[in-house]
Amino acid sequence: MTAPPPLRLAILISGRGSNMASIARACAAHTINAQVACVVADRADAAGLEAARALGIDAFAVVAADHASRAAFEAAVVARLDSCTPDLVILAGFMRILGDGFVAHYRGRMLNIHPSLLPKYKGLHTHRRALAAGDTVHGCSVHYVTEELDGGPVVLQGRLRIASGEDEQQLSARIQAMEHILYPRTIGWIAAGRLAWRDDGAWLDGQPLTAPITEDFDGPATD
Numbered sequence: 001m002t003a004p005p006p007l008r009l010a011i012l013i014s015g016r017g018s019n020m021a022s023i024a025r026a027c028a029a030h031t032i033n034a035q036v037a038c039v040v041a042d043r044a045d046a047a048g049l050e051a052a053r054a055l056g057i058d059a060f061a062v063v064a065a066d067h068a069s070r071a072a073f074e075a076a077v078v079a080r081l082d083s084c085t086p087d088l089v090i091l092a093g094f095m096r097i098l099g100d101g102f103v104a105h106y107r108g109r110m111l112n113i114h115p116s117l118l119p120k121y122k123g124l125h126t127h128r129r130a131l132a133a134g135d136t137v138h139g140c141s142v143h144y145v146t147e148e149l150d151g152g153p154v155v156l157q158g159r160l161r162i163a164s165g166e167d168e169q170q171l172s173a174r175i176q177a178m179e180h181i182l183y184p185r186t187i188g189w190i191a192a193g194r195l196a197w198r199d200d201g202a203w204l205d206g207q208p209l210t211a212p213i214t215e216d217f218d219g220p221a222t223d
Contacts, residue, residue: 017048
């Protein structure tokens with residue numbers, strides 16, 4: 001049987017693109033049946049642009065300040081992404097809230113990774129908020145993007161225990177290491193046909209995903 005063609009990915013970034021690089025490395029190593037078709041940043045000085053180019057990936061900046069309105073900016077981003085003919089759009093540290101029209105255009109074809117155990121701590125400063133609340137467990141979530149901020153169906157979560165005396169920077173580094181494992185894994189599920197968007201929700205292995213798959217990074221995986 002002929003193997004399916006690699007899943008084409010377009011990745012949106014705002015900064016250094018560490019998740020982008022982890023996904024690109026998984027593609028290059030054939031750990032997942034995917035390829036990064038292009039990387040788009042909303043900042044011309046995003047370090048991830050040069051990181052992508054160093055990996056042989058086409059990388060472009062679409063700067064919001066160069067456009068008269070948010071709608072015009074988002075239309076320019078869509079045009080750039082669609083020129084890469086992606087099967088899947090990946091938000092990897094893209095620090096802009098996307099409009100409903102943009103989200104609808106890629107509905108069921110756009111993923112994000114968020115540094116909390118959603119639905120807890122939507123939005124920014126998640127590690128700081130978890131520490132301030134005295135949480136003992138924290139993590140990250142890979143989810144489909146919908147019009148609700150950080151509110152789309154969660155597919156995969158990683159969890160770890162917060163160490164005594166751990167500060168925000170230390171916790172952030174440990175969460176990011178989880179992200180670099182879980183984001184490529186989720187994309188690999190889509191490339192393998194295990195994960196799909198169906199009936200306006202996530203389906204895994206032919207069944208509706210009613211709760212996220214979770215992995216405890218302080219112990220054995222649940223799946």
